[in-house]
Amino acid sequence: MPEKEISVCEEKVYEQLYREHAEKICYYLYYKYGDMEKAQDIVQDSFAKLWVNCSNIIFGAAKSFLYKIAKNASINAVLHQKTVLKYQSIEQKTYTNESPEFQMEENEFMEKLNNAISELREGQREVFLLNRIEKKTYREIAEMLDISVKAVEKRMHLALVSLRTKLKTSNL
Template identity: 75%
Template sequence: MTKKTVSVCEEKVYEQLYHDHAEKIYRYLCYRYGDIEKAHDIVQDSFAKLWVNCSKVIFEAAKSFLYKVANNASLNEIRSQKTMLKYQATTQKTYTNESPEFQMEEKEFMDRLNRAISNLKDRQREVFLLSRMEKKTYREIAEILDISVKAVEKRMQLALLNLRKSIPNI
């Protein structure tokens, strides 16, 4: 069976799309907007809309459809709000060889870095986080955001310049 004859309305194809893209869209939304619960809800709503429109969406366009629906839903949710990113430590150290002074400096630096990332313009922040946290290539980011690779490069350049201004000696 070729991809051109694959129907998004087939349950196995739909499940495979969910398996391949749900977690990636969820992380994209979390990094972009900083709200874990809304990100989860929006992912579910996006896949529900894909199912409702499965006869209208060709297989090759399903990924783009999902990202656009998720992105538009997120923009509608936070149109008038400024989003602050929330980072959670993945593991907590029970003991460390670092001095208390080093630990305090490290915490202060991370706080400054998180604030600086939060203060980036939305477009710069999303490109920066997709590149640095998700390890996406510029080409992948361009596809996700439906922009040119040059636009991704420019946004990354501006993000890095703004971070360097916010945090000297970075």
């Protein structure tokens, strides 16, 4: 049967799509954004949207549709979380023994570092955060992203060079 004739609205086809793609999309979101519970929720929502729109989606485009919906939902969730954290940090008062000058310099550096990380190319940022924040080895990262260890090494090298350059020029 040609792809155009396969209906995503058929329960067996829908279940097949779920079996083939749900876990992969979930891990994709987890590796990209680092929150497994949120990734699972977004996968469920993505498949629910696929079901609601099944008559408008051809079988060959279902995978792309699912990834696009999942990625957009994740981006929205991350932006929402950043906004929540921003306002929480404003509300909380912290006390420290550090001098106000030190605190100001530390805050400025952290802001520059976060900006530099956010400006990295997606692949570089992903590898950098998985290695430095999630403490994943290059081999683990390569398996997660389905790339070679050499590709991970290259992305990490480029990320570090870029961060060094941006932080050095911003400190002048």
